[in-house]
Amino acid sequence: MSRAVADPAPPPSAALVLVVAGTSLSLAQFAALREYAALLGSNELVALLVLCAYFLGLSIGYRVSARLSRRTLLWLGGITLALNVTLPFSARWFAGAMSAIRLDGNLPPAIFLLVLCGITPFYAVFLPRLIDEARRDEPGTHPLVRLYAAELAGACLGLALVFLVTPARMAILLTLHLAGLVTLLVLFARPRRRTVLALFALLPLYFAAYPQLDRASLTWLYACRNTSYKNVEILASEFSPYQRVDIVRADTSSRLNVTFLYLNGNLLYGTRSLHHHNLFVALLPNFLSFTNTGRACIIAGGSLDNARHLAARTRSLDVVELDEAVVRLTRRHIQEPLGDFPTNWRLTVDDGKHFLGTWHGEPFDVIAVDVPIPSHLQTAMLHSQRFFALARSQLSPGGIFSISLSGKLQELPGGRKRLSNRVLAGLLATFPYVTVVRSGEKDFAWAGDTPFPLSAAIARQRMNSSLDLNPKLREDVGQPTLMFLDPAKVRALAAGCEPIGEADMKLVLQLSLSKLINRYYDPD
Amino acid sequence: MKSFHHHLVGVNLVLTGIFLGVLQWSAFFQLQSNLAATALVWMLATVAWLLGSFLGLVIPGPNREVWWLASTTLGYYLLRWLAAAHVYDLRWLVPLLGCVAIMGGYAGRFFRCRQAAPGGAQNLFFLENTGFVVGMVLTVLALYWLSESAFAAIPAALALACFATAPRNPAAESPSANHEPAAPDAIE
Numbered sequence: 001m002s003r004a005v006a007d008p009a010p011p012p013s014a015a016l017v018l019v020v021a022g023t024s025l026s027l028a029q030f031a032a033l034r035e036y037a038a039l040l041g042s043n044e045l046v047a048l049l050v051l052c053a054y055f056l057g058l059s060i061g062y063r064v065s066a067r068l069s070r071r072t073l074l075w076l077g078g079i080t081l082a083l084n085v086t087l088p089f090s091a092r093w094f095a096g097a098m099s100a101i102r103l104d105g106n107l108p109p110a111i112f113l114l115v116l117c118g119i120t121p122f123y124a125v126f127l128p129r130l131i132d133e134a135r136r137d138e139p140g141t142h143p144l145v146r147l148y149a150a151e152l153a154g155a156c157l158g159l160a161l162v163f164l165v166t167p168a169r170m171a172i173l174l175t176l177h178l179a180g181l182v183t184l185l186v187l188f189a190r191p192r193r194r195t196v197l198a199l200f201a202l203l204p205l206y207f208a209a210y211p212q213l214d215r216a217s218l219t220w221l222y223a224c225r226n227t228s229y230k231n232v233e234i235l236a237s238e239f240s241p242y243q244r245v246d247i248v249r250a251d252t253s254s255r256l257n258v259t260f261l262y263l264n265g266n267l268l269y270g271t272r273s274l275h276h277h278n279l280f281v282a283l284l285p286n287f288l289s290f291t292n293t294g295r296a297c298i299i300a301g302g303s304l305d306n307a308r309h310l311a312a313r314t315r316s317l318d319v320v321e322l323d324e325a326v327v328r329l330t331r332r333h334i335q336e337p338l339g340d341f342p343t344n345w346r347l348t349v350d351d352g353k354h355f356l357g358t359w360h361g362e363p364f365d366v367i368a369v370d371v372p373i374p375s376h377l378q379t380a381m382l383h384s385q386r387f388f389a390l391a392r393s394q395l396s397p398g399g400i401f402s403i404s405l406s407g408k409l410q411e412l413p414g415g416r417k418r419l420s421n422r423v424l425a426g427l428l429a430t431f432p433y434v435t436v437v438r439s440g441e442k443d444f445a446w447a448g449d450t451p452f453p454l455s456a457a458i459a460r461q462r463m464n465s466s467l468d469l470n471p472k473l474r475e476d477v478g479q480p481t482l483m484f485l486d487p488a489k490v491r492a493l494a495a496g497c498e499p500i501g502e503a504d505m506k507l508v509l510q511l512s513l514s515k516l517i518n519r520y521y522d523p524d
Numbered sequence: 525m526k527s528f529h530h531h532l533v534g535v536n537l538v539l540t541g542i543f544l545g546v547l548q549w550s551a552f553f554q555l556q557s558n559l560a561a562t563a564l565v566w567m568l569a570t571v572a573w574l575l576g577s578f579l580g581l582v583i584p585g586p587n588r589e590v591w592w593l594a595s596t597t598l599g600y601y602l603l604r605w606l607a608a609a610h611v612y613d614l615r616w617l618v619p620l621l622g623c624v625a626i627m628g629g630y631a632g633r634f635f636r637c638r639q640a641a642p643g644g645a646q647n648l649f650f651l652e653n654t655g656f657v658v659g660m661v662l663t664v665l666a667l668y669w670l671s672e673s674a675f676a677a678i679p680a681a682l683a684l685a686c687f688a689t690a691p692r693n694p695a696a697e698s699p700s701a702n703h704e705p706a707a708p709d710a711i712e
Contacts, residue, residue: 048664055657062650124649131645142639145581152578152632159571241563322561354560357612377553378561503557505667 014130015150017187021123022154023161024180027173028119029054030162034170035088036111038244039095039221041519042264043375044505045512049108053115060116061124066132070188073125077185080122084178085202092217096224104520126184127151167239168325171210179203222248222262235259235333240325247333259334261303263326268372269303269334275476277404280437280444282306282368283473285402286314287466288459289452294365295396299352299382301370302326304335309473311342318364320348320355322378338472351378353387356394363396373406373419375511377503383423385499388430388447398450401431405443409436409485409493416497419507426499428491436485443485456484529691530642536689537641537651538658543682544631545659546666547600548573550675551624553667558607559620572621576628581636589690592633597683599626604675641691 032050040046068076083090091114098106127147134143165172182199189196215234223232229250236247246262260270268274282298283306294314298306301319304327311317321327327347335341348355352369369391374380381387383403391401405420415421420443427434431447437459438444446452454462460482467474485493500507555569580592603623610616634652641648666674 044664048660051660052657055653055660059650059654059657062646062653066644066646128645128649135644144639144645145636148632148635149578149582152574152581156571156574156578159567159574163567241567351561354562354612354614358614377556381557381561501671503553503667503672505664506669506671509664509668 013187014134014147017126017130017184018147018150019154019157020180020183020187021126022151022156023158024154024177024184025058025120025123025151026155026158027161027177027180028123030158030167031088031170031174031177032115032119034167034239034244036091036115038264039088039091040108040111041266041515042243043512043515044377044508045375045516046108049112050115053112054120057116057120058124061121062128064121065125065127065129068125073122074185074188076125077122077181077188080118081178081181081185081199081202083118084181085206087174089213089217092221096217096221099221099224108516108520122181123184167241170239171207171214174210175203175207178206218246222246222250226250228252236329238325238329240323242323245323245325245329247329261326261330261334263323266372269305269330272476272478275305275473276439276442276480278303278305278370279473279477279480280439280442281402281404282370283309283466284437284459284463285366285368285400285446286310288454288462289366289400295362296366296368297356297364297394299355299367299369299371301368303330304341306368306370307345308335308338308341309470311345314366317345318348319345320350320352322349322351324349352382353390356387356390359394363394363399365396365399366402367391367395367399368402369404371404373511374500374508375515377505377508380500380504380508381502383426383500384502384504385426385429386502388426392430392447392449395448399448400452401427401447403427403445403447405436405445407443408438408441409443412493412496415493418497419511421493421497422500422507424490425494425497428494429499434490435487436490438483438485439480452484456482459484532689533638533641533691534643534647534651536686536691537638537648538655539682539689540634540686541652541655541657542659542662543655543679543686544634544652545656546663546675546682547596547627547659547679549660549663550679551600551603551627553663553672554604554607555620555624557672558611559617560612560614565617568617568621569624572624573628573631576625577632579625580629580632580634582632587633587637589633589637590687592630593683593687593690596627596630597679599623599629600679603627637690 032054033047037046037050040049091111094110095107098104098110131144131147134147135141161176162173165176167173179200182202185199186196214237218234218237219232222234223229226232229248229252231251233249234246235249236245238245243264246265248260248262249257250260252258258270261268282301286294286296295316295318296310296314297318297320298310299320300322301307302321302323304319307317307319319327327349331341356367369382371379371382374383383406388401395401403423405423407418407420409415409420409424410418412421424434424436424445427445427447432449433451434445434447435452436443436445463480463482467477551573552566552569555565559565600623603620606616606620606623635648638648666678
């Protein structure tokens with residue numbers, strides 16, 4: 001293996017160029033993974049698509065770095081700047097337009113091409129080009145170490161900026177990204193023409209216009225994607241370290257002033273179906289079994305409906321939510337406008353697995369997992385047998401673990417690989433008693449070390465009594481049905497099904513792909 | 525022979541990119557599964573990797589590439605073992621981040637060792653980066669088809685492949701022996 005040859009210091013501006021390029025690349029990667037993944041309705045497959053486009057864009061830049069003239073590269077930089085000054089708004093307007101004319105299928109390849117060609121290639125040109133030029137100027141030297149170190153330092157600086165500025169201030173981060181782009185053009189242009197320096201004037205204009213353009217483009221996007229929405233209003237939109245959190249108010253055909261919560265473009269609160277989900281996963285296990293005396297833990301209860309309806313009916317309530325921004329925005333824009341929002345509950349901002357894994361307090365009487373279907377690895381882990389065992393270890397005697405089966409159980413043999421059946425298999429492998437509750441086309445599981453104490457008839461009666469006492473809740477859920485599946489049938493439905501493992505990427509990718517196809521390529 | 529050598533170096537560049545892509549994604553996956561899924565853990569792991577790369581790149585002296593490659597591979601297996609042995613225990617965050625930094629070390633040392641690779645910096649970064657993308661995709665596909673247990677063997681196999689294809693003839697690495705593309709206008 002070779003020994004490195006000592007290299008002289010390269011011209012200082014080469015290192016400056018690479019620090020700026022590295023910083024801009026870090027900022028661009030963060031913004032791309034947040035904005036464009038959200039535009040597609042983020043899941044693991046979408047995140048992989050955006051990341052692949054980002055890194056392949058680097059490869060394109062590396063490949064053409066020595067083949068293009070300075071003039072051509074300057075044009076490339078100018079085109080990249082012209083494109084990025086319109087982002088992310090133009091991407092949202094495009095996405096909305098595609099939805100409006102029912103050509104949504106164009107969006108995934110369009111986003112891929114946008115990131116591949118419009119975000120990274122220009123930045124990638126500099127590193128190999130400067131290294132090879134320095135070697136030609138000083139034969140026998142190897143300036144790669146210093147120059148690549150400069151770019152790595154820039155990448156760290158970019159990460160530091162994301163951390164210090166915080167994702168919530170995306171306008172600042174994107175303006176800094178544009179500043180890096182303009183700086184590169186200024187450093188690159190010889191001589192430094194005033195027209196190039198004048199490009200810095202774009203930065204305050206972009207920053208000033210960002211709030212209005214942000215709201216306008218999101219309003220357009222949601223209005224185009226949801227033809228049943230009228231008078232769309234964006235109450236809040238913020239990037240957290242995890243996702244884009246949007247709170248949207250609109251009139252629907254059946255109700256006025258409905259508030260919806262979208263996380264990375266995925267609807268997670270506001271429809272009757274989602275209120276049903278919340279009722280059966282989090283509320284009913286508490287209403288029916290430990291009235292006013294139980295200790296409850298809700299994992300991923302970010303909408304805080306659980307806090308509203310359970311705080312007064314439990315001895316103590318812990319809500320665990322990974323994303324602080326979700327809780328803050330839903331509290332401000334959904335719960336507090338309704339008035340009488342309780343304060344006697346405790347919020348922990350943490351990963352649900354980590355929370356239960358390190359909990360040393362009193363065991364819980366109810367642990368409810370209020371998550372969507374596992375199209376992300378994180379939510380898949382909350383459906384795994386390992387997590388079920390962890391939850392069981394934190395339950396009190398007679399306690400209930402509650403989770404949605406993500407759909408309706410399917411008869412075998414077709415159901416052997418179905419998500420609902422596999423989740424059930426994991427529950428049956430962990431808990432001695434699992435009650436499957438069916439409401440319409442959805443199944444839920446209430447599991448524990450003892451049989452569920454009520455019959456279906458009494459459970460239905462108490463459910464309706466609870467709903468009658470709570471007009472808001474009744475309005476949200478309507479007239480839900482409730483039945484218990486026969487225990488023998490429940491065991492038969494899970495027979496031969498493999499529980500979800502701790503790292504079931506196959507399941508996650510299948511669900512992600514299915515979601516992508518249904519969203520963009522299903523003619524219905 | 526020179527052509528074969530150049531092709532072999534090219535294969536090594538791609539394989540190393542694949543190796544580093546698999547390593548990085550597997551490491552983040554381990555932390556997500558066995559420690560915590562918080563943004564802070566992700567950011568600290570990213571910084572640790574970058575720091576390791578930086579140190580591997582700039583630490584002077586003999587290249588000792590084999591040692592760096594071995595350390596990176598061992599760092600991965602140590603992280604895998606520690607993360608599985610201390611599930612959800614944030615007291616092990618610092619040692620785990622140390623493992624990530626060690627893993628990043630070869631990512632930097634590799635570039636130091638390949639400074640004179642045929643085809644210049646353009647070819648070096650293009651092949652390694654493209655290999656990295658392949659490594660990312662392979663990690664996801666391996667998790668899809670083979671499950672996580674396959675990562676008990678895949679990184680070691682890739683490390684061996686990188687070792688087997690790494691250049692061993694210092695004379696072939698001199699700049700005069702390299703073919704470099706013609707340069708258009710310089711930036712400086």
